[in-house]
Structures are given as structure tokens and as C-alpha cells.
Amino acid sequence: MYTDRFLKDKRGxxxxxxxxxxxxxxxxxxxxxxxxxxxxxxxxxxxxxxxxIDGLMSRYIDDRRGFRQLVAVHVPGDxxxxxxxxxxxxxxxxxxxxxxxxxxxxxxxLEQLIEAxxxxxxKLWFATLIDAAIHRAWLFRLGRLDATGRVAHFICxxxxxxxxxxxxxxxSFALGLTQVDLAEICGLTTVHVNRVVRILRExxxxxxxxxxxxxxxxxxxxxxxxxxxxxxxxxxx
Amino acid sequence: MYTDRFLKDKRGxxxxxxxxxxxxxxxxxxxxxxxxxxxxxxxxxxxxxxxxIDGLMSRYIDDRRGFRQLVAVHVPGDxxxxxxxxxxxxxxxxxxxxxxxxxxxxxxxLEQLIEAxxxxxxKLWFATLIDAAIHRAWLFRLGRLDATGRVAHFICxxxxxxxxxxxxxxxSFALGLTQVDLAEICGLTTVHVNRVVRILRExxxxxxxxxxxxxxxxxxxxxxxxxxxxxxxxxxx
DNA sequence: CGAACGTTTGAGATGACTCAAGCGTTGTGG
DNA sequence: CCACAACGCTTGAGTCATCTCAAACGTTCG
Numbered sequence: 001m002y003t004d005r006f007l008k009d010k011r012g013x014x015x016x017x018x019x020x021x022x023x024x025x026x027x028x029x030x031x032x033x034x035x036x037x038x039x040x041x042x043x044x045x046x047x048x049x050x051x052x053i054d055g056l057m058s059r060y061i062d063d064r065r066g067f068r069q070l071v072a073v074h075v076p077g078d079x080x081x082x083x084x085x086x087x088x089x090x091x092x093x094x095x096x097x098x099x100x101x102x103x104x105x106x107x108x109x110l111e112q113l114i115e116a117x118x119x120x121x122x123k124l125w126f127a128t129l130i131d132a133a134i135h136r137a138w139l140f141r142l143g144r145l146d147a148t149g150r151v152a153h154f155i156c157x158x159x160x161x162x163x164x165x166x167x168x169x170x171x172s173f174a175l176g177l178t179q180v181d182l183a184e185i186c187g188l189t190t191v192h193v194n195r196v197v198r199i200l201r202e203x204x205x206x207x208x209x210x211x212x213x214x215x216x217x218x219x220x221x222x223x224x225x226x227x228x229x230x231x232x233x234x235x236x237x
Numbered sequence: 238m239y240t241d242r243f244l245k246d247k248r249g250x251x252x253x254x255x256x257x258x259x260x261x262x263x264x265x266x267x268x269x270x271x272x273x274x275x276x277x278x279x280x281x282x283x284x285x286x287x288x289x290i291d292g293l294m295s296r297y298i299d300d301r302r303g304f305r306q307l308v309a310v311h312v313p314g315d316x317x318x319x320x321x322x323x324x325x326x327x328x329x330x331x332x333x334x335x336x337x338x339x340x341x342x343x344x345x346x347l348e349q350l351i352e353a354x355x356x357x358x359x360k361l362w363f364a365t366l367i368d369a370a371i372h373r374a375w376l377f378r379l380g381r382l383d384a385t386g387r388v389a390h391f392i393c394x395x396x397x398x399x400x401x402x403x404x405x406x407x408x409s410f411a412l413g414l415t416q417v418d419l420a421e422i423c424g425l426t427t428v429h430v431n432r433v434v435r436i437l438r439e440x441x442x443x444x445x446x447x448x449x450x451x452x453x454x455x456x457x458x459x460x461x462x463x464x465x466x467x468x469x470x471x472x473x474x
Numbered sequence: 475c476g477a478a479c480g481t482t483t484g485a486g487a488t489g490a491c492t493c494a495a496g497c498g499t500t501g502t503g504g
Numbered sequence: 505c506c507a508c509a510a511c512g513c514t515t516g517a518g519t520c521a522t523c524t525c526a527a528a529c530g531t532t533c534g
Contacts, residue, residue, distance in 0.1 A: 011326075012323075012324065012325050012326070013323075042467075043467070059373075061373060061374075061376075061377045061381075063377070063381045063382075063463055064463050067381060069376060069377045069380040069381045071372075071373040071376045071377070072373075083366045083369060083370075086249075086250075086359055086362050086363040086366055087249065087363065087366050087370075087470070088249050089248075089249070091370045091373060091374075091467055091468040091470075092373060121358060121359075121362075122323055122358075125323050125358075125362045125365070126323045126324065128362070128365070128366060128369065129320045129323055129324050129365060131369060132320060132365065132368060132369040132372060133320075133324075133328045135308075135369060135372035135373060135376065136296075136298060136308040136309075136328060136329060136372060137298075137328075138376055139298075139306060139308045139372065139375055139376060139379065140298045140300070140306045140308070142376065142379035142380050142424060143306040143379050143421075143423075143424030144298075144300045144304055144306045144424065145300075146521075146522095147521075147522070178479085178480060178481090179480070179481065180479095180480075184380075186380075187379060187380030187381065188522080188523090189522075189523055189524080190480090190481085191482090191483090191522090191523075191524080191525095192521085192522055192523070194480095194481065194482060194483085195482090195483095195522090197481095198482090209481095226300055226301050230279075230280070230328055231328040233324070383489075383490095384489075384490070415511090415512060415513090416512070416513070417512080425490075425491090426490075426491060426492080427512090427513090428490090428491075428492080428493095428514090428515090429489085429490055429491070431513065431514060431515085432490090432514090432515090434513095435514085446513095475534100476533105476534095477532100477533090477534085478531100478532085478533085478534100479530100479531085479532080479533100480529105480530090480531085480532100481528100481529080481530080481531100482527100482528080482529075482530095483526100483527085483528080483529100484525105484526085484527090484528105485524105485525090485526090486523105486524085486525085487522105487523080487524070487525095488520105488521100488522090488523075488524090489520105489521090489522085489523085490519105490520090490521080490522090491518105491519080491520075491521085492517100492518085492519075492520090493516105493517090493518090493519100494515100494516085494517090495514100495515085495516090496513105496514080496515080496516105497512105497513080497514075497515095498511100498512090498513080498514095499510100499511085499512085499513100500509100500510085500511080500512100501508105501509090501510085501511100502507100502508090502509085502510100503506105503507095503508095503509100504505105504506090504507085504508105
């Protein structure tokens with residue numbers, strides 16, 4: 001089922017089979033997008049939301065000179081722009097990083113869904129709040145960590161989220177990001193990301209190359225990043 | 238009424254008088270807190286949420302060495318930890334900045350409230366999503382702006398939010414923050430904040446002193462900060 | 475084969491940090 | 505009512521992390 005990974009194993013919330021089935025039924029269609037394609041632009045009026053089935057996607061804010069700051073990276077199971085349901089407009093763009101498969105859920109169907117399964121509304125709300133918690137962890141990352149710590153922190157987060165989404169065994173995982181992407185995530189320049197990646201490799205913490213990440217020493221990587229997965233609200237941390 | 242400022246003048250949502258009255262009735266008591274006091278600690282189980290009536294409060298994440306990164310600053314009318322209602326635990330601390338008055342709303346009362354006024358649930362959700370949008374703007378600030386831009390961006394945001402909350406005339410406003418606070422918000426050191434504050438004053442953009450901010454040239458300040466108030470979802474930007 | 479893209483490396487510049495000291499105000503207890 | 509501690513602000517000098525600019529290299533793909 002397309003919705004299998006949505007809110008899987010989250011602390012404090014559980015989707016009932018009926019709710020999951022109803023959500024599944026609310027999907028109007030499945031779309032695929034090529035890599036590096038902007039799918040939704042800031043300010044558009046939204047009448048659907050998107051559940052990521054496969055691939056990696058991002059949300060970003062452009063500055064005046066065209067430089068972008070990523071504000072979120074999404075893994076399979078993420079309901080990426082569920083906030084567009086109450087908000088109706090987004091304050092950021094949404095784009096693919098790698099080729100992606102997305103389930104489209106019309107807002108009209110969400111309305112009916114909540115009507116039919118009232119407790120589901122609270123669970124959708126919950127999902128958007130985890131997103132906000134991730135935003136806060138990113139604020140900590142950008143505000144308080146040095147370049148090496150930032151990249152390490154991001155890798156730790158991706159590791160934890162991909163493991164939770166059953167997309168990683170915790171040892172190594174596909175992460176189709178370029179060093180440019182990492183720079184736009186961590187608030188650094190590409191050149192410096194390149195140096196940081198080397199440092200992480202030379203210090204035996206992790207290896208980032210060719211769209212794959214290999215965790216070499218999770219304990220030390222976590223320490224270097226001051227990473228605490230609490231904010232992900234995973235049931236099995 | 239205590240709840241007058243909550244969701245006031247927000248794009249895409251409006252609290253009906255009956256809803257506002259019901260929310261008002263859900264308040265169990267009003268508390269006052271002295272400045273610089275941590276009110277809620279990360280990880281505690283929450284059974285109430287707090288609506289800020291008067292004062293300035295913050296949410297922050299501590300790093301291992303005790304340095305903090307503020308992830309939110311709240312102005313009167315903000316439902317500061319409404320996300321604690323679905324989430325039940327917070328991933329950050331909550332503290333006062335200045336002396337503050339807070340309306341306590343038990344989660345049990347919120348449950349009954351939503352039962353009595355179902356459309357209110359969506360509006361509470363909406364409120365937490367604006368918080369998330371502000372987080373994203375902060376990510377942009379930390380990731381893409383230099384020190385001067387960061388402080389300018391924060392001042393622009395506070396100006397817009399305080400005007401919307403009827404706590405500023407748009408020319409000057411009380412902002413009981415020290416340079417240490419500004420540093421913890423903008424991911425800078427105190428020393429450097431001091432220099433930035435001087436630059437902003439010398440360039441005729443704004444004056445920040447003795448807990449007050451005076452906007453000298455909003456247009457240039459906004460440009461320097463690359464500030465766009467869209468993300469605040471204010472009806473009258 | 476050539477263009478496009480992502481990565482790598484070097485050298486030099488600079489924005490922000492660290493450390494250190496001094497200043498002004500406020501509040502408090504002797 | 506004064507002395508002094510506490511706090512926030514200010515300034516200077518030197519250091520360091522990260523950025524900028526520039527060039528080269530490898531891979532992929534048309």
C-alpha cells in the first residue's frame with residue numbers, strides 16, 4: 001500500500017487499519033517526477049497535498065540572488081505539503097531531488113476523509129508537527145554547529161529517518177544528494193562542503209560519495225553532531 | 238478578552254465569536270512569570286498549553302555545552318506550545334524573556350472545545366502551521382544571511398508581528414531582548430551582535446537600545462534583510 | 475567527441491570568533 | 505546612603521573558520 005510508511009512507528013500516534021485504508025482511497029493518482037524538478041511554487045493556491053512514495057524531495061526558499069536554502073528534505077512516507085491543506089498556500093517551493101513517485105491527495109478528499117474518520121484529523125495534525133520539530137532541529141544545526149557538525153548532524157538525521165522508513169539498514173544508504181545540495185541544506189558553500197566531507201571520511205565517521213552514505217562510526221558521528229533523535233518522535237530510537 | 242489577539246487578522250482563517258468565547262472559557266487560569274524563567278522543560282509530559290497574553294517568551298534548544306539556540310520568540314496572542322497538545326511532549330524548553338502573563342489551557346478543555354466547536358480544530362492546526370512557517374523563515378535567515386542581515390531580518394519580523402498584535406505602531410516598539418538574546422536567536426556571538434547593532438544604527442536602518450527598537454528606514458531595512466512578510470500569513474501585510 | 479555536471483584542490487580574502495578589558499547602570503545589603 | 509556586585513554594553517587586537525575566485529579533473533550522456 002502506498003500509505004504504509006506514513007506515520008509508521010511514531011511515538012504517541014498510530015494509524016488504524018481503517019484509517020489507513022481510507023487515506024489510501026483518498027489518493028487520486030500517482031505521479032512520477034524527474035530529478036531536480038520544481039513541482040509546486042511558493043504562493044500557488046493548493047488544492048491537493050502530496051505523499052512521497054519513493055525518492056527524495058525538498059522544500060526550499062530562494063533568496064533574491066537565486067541562492068536557495070533548503071528548509072526540508074523528505075523521505076518516503078512523508079506527507080510533504082500537508083500543511084498546504086489548512087494553509088492553502090505555501091511559503092516555499094517544493095522540488096524533487098532524485099526521481100520521485102508521489103501520491104496526490106486532493107484536499108476535497110481529505111475533507112471527506114476527516115468527516116468519515118474524525119480521529120484521523122488529529123493524526124494528520126501530528127504529522128505536520130513532526131515536520132515542525134524537524135525544522136527546529138535544523139535551526140539548532142544552523143545556529144549552533146560548525147560546518148563539520150552540520151553535515152554530520154544532517155547525515156545522522158537522514159540515517160535515523162531512512163531506517164525508520166525502511167530505506168536503510170543503518171549501515172549505509174542511498175542519498176542522492178550532490179555536494180551542492182548539502183551546501184544548500186547546511187548553509188555552507190559547495191567548496192567547503194567538499195572539505196567537510198573529506199574530514200568526515202578521514203576521521204572515520206562516515207563516507208559520502210556517489211549518492212551513497214556509509215556510516216563508519218555512528219557513535220562518534222552522533223557525538224560530533226550533538227545529534228539526539230528525540231525530535232523525530234520515533235517509537236524505536 | 239484574553240484571546241482577542243489569537244489568530245487575529247490571519248489570511249485564510251477567522252475565529253467566530255462563539256469559538257473565541259469557547260476558547261476563552263477553556264482557560265483554567267492566568268499565570269504570571271518573572272523574566273528569564275524556564276517554564277517548561279523538554280521531554281516533560283504536557284497536559285496544558287499556554288496562550289501568551291502579555292510579555293515576550295521564547296523556545297530554545299540547548300547544546301551540550303549549555304549554549305542555547307532560540308527556535309522561536311513569542312508575542313502576545315501566540316499559542317506558544319499548542320503543538321504540545323497532539324505531541325504531548327516538547328522537543329525544546331519554553332522560557333520567558335520579559336515578565337509575562339500566560340493563559341493556561343488544559344488539554345482536557347481543548348478536547349471538549351473541539352468536540353463543541355469542530356471547525357475550531359482546523360483553526361488550531363492552522364495556528365501551529367504558521368509557527369512552522371516562521372521556523373522556515375528562521376532557517377532562511379540562519380542559512381543564507383550574513384550577521385547584519387540576520388539581525389535586520391529578525392527586527393523586520395518582530396516589527397511585522399508586533400504591529401499585527403497591536404503592540405507597535407510600526408515606528409518603534411518595546412523589545413525586551415538583550416544582545417545575548419539576539420545572539421542566541423541569530424546564531425552569532427554577543428560581541429558580534431554588538432557590532433551589528435552599531436552598523437544598523439550608523440547606516441540609519443534601525444536603532445536597538447535599552448529594550449526598544451526604533452525603525453529608521455523600513456524600506457532599506459527590509460531590503461538589507463531580504464525580508465518578505467508573506468510567511469506570517471497576515472491579512473494586512 | 476564535446477558539453478554539462480559534480481567533485482577536488484589551492485591561494486588569498488574576510489567575516490565572525492575569542493580573549494580580554496573597561497564602562498555604565500541597576501539593585502542591594504551593610 | 506554609599507559601596508559593591510551583577511549585568512549588559514562597548515571596544516580592541518589577534519585568530520580562525522569559512523568564503524571567494526580560479527582552475528583542473530573525472531564521469532555521464534547525448
